[in-house]
Amino acid sequence: MTPEVEHTDVGAYALGLLEESDRRAFSAHLAGCPSCTAELAELSGMASLLAGVDPVEDERDDGHLGEAPRAEVIDLLRRKKDADRRARKGAFVIGAAAAVALVAGGIGVGAAVFGDGGTAPIAIHSTRSPAExxxxxxxxxxxxxxxxxxxxVVLEKKGWGTHAALELKGVKGPLECELVAVSKTGERRTVTGWAVPEKGxxxxxxxxxxxxxxxxxxxxxDIDHFEVSTTSGKTLLTVKI
Structure with a gap:
């Protein structure tokens, strides 16, 4: 038995399609080949795949299929095995991507602000929030x-306007606040809002x-300054641009 036959006839062995001499040689090969042993286990119960494959009569009297059906069956088995491997690989990639998204912690919120073709996106690290x-x-x-x-305040020019990130210290709650952008003409636009807990x-x-x-x-x-104000109208911080 050649090395190529040893590693490629797992499907034929599983279906009993090998010659007797090859079957014995392959059985001996399995004892020292973990990969073929694992592949044979994967092919257990694969007889159902042959439901739509009609055997072709030949001149052999040992009850086995002829050479042409054997090639078709083995090819079918290999193609299914390759498809299974691709599916497992795809599941791993999807799982890895999901894990990265979970570790990022809130990255979806930042993505809506960052990725729009404006200035270069600010890098996001998993150890901090997108805002920080x-x-x-x-x-x-x-x-x-x-x-x-x-x-x-840190500003980032965007194609749709301005992205602003705020750091605030020295506040105690309970409060409800908002960050407001004030234009040079006096127009006021709320950027974001939040609640300050009692501990501050x-x-x-x-x-x-x-x-x-x-x-x-x-x-x-067009922005003149930013204000951090409470919902009651008290200005806590002013940032002149």
Whole structure:
């Protein structure tokens, strides 16, 4: 038995299509070939595939199929096995992509803001939120806040307007706030809104800053300043552009 026959006749062996001498040789080969043994296990129960294959009568009297049907059956088995392998590979790729999306944590929200053909997208890291990434990787413009309150804004020019990321520290809740872009003509556009819990952000006992981001149709050149305001109308931070 040649090396090629040893590794390619698993299907024929499983269906009893090998000559007796080849069958014995292949049985001996299985004892030392884990890959063929595994492949043989995969082909268990494959007889159902032959339901639509009509045997062709030949002059042999050993009850086996002739050479032409044997080739057709083995080809069918190999094609099915290849298809199964491709399907398993595809499932792995999809699973890996899903795992990356889960690890990214909220990347879908950022994608709607970043990927639009504007300026180069800001890289996203799985260890931080998209808003914090956008702020940390940009050039912050510091704002002026009420006593104890500080923060800044990072801007990104987009084809549809302006993407803004905010850092805010020194606020306690409960509060409801919003980031507003104010144009040079006085037009006000809400960029995003959020709630501040009682423990607050960037304060003793809760030192982590708040990071949020959003977009406005106003172009960067048309914006005069940003305001962080409460829903009651109190301005906490002003960022002049």
């Amino acid at each position: 990434d956008a702020y940390r990787q940009g050039t912050p413009i510091a704002g002026t806040g009420l006593p104890g309150i500080s923060g800044g 952000y960037g304060v003793p006992g809760s030192p982590r800053a708040l990071y949020v981001h959003g977009g406005t149709a106003l172009s960067t050149g």
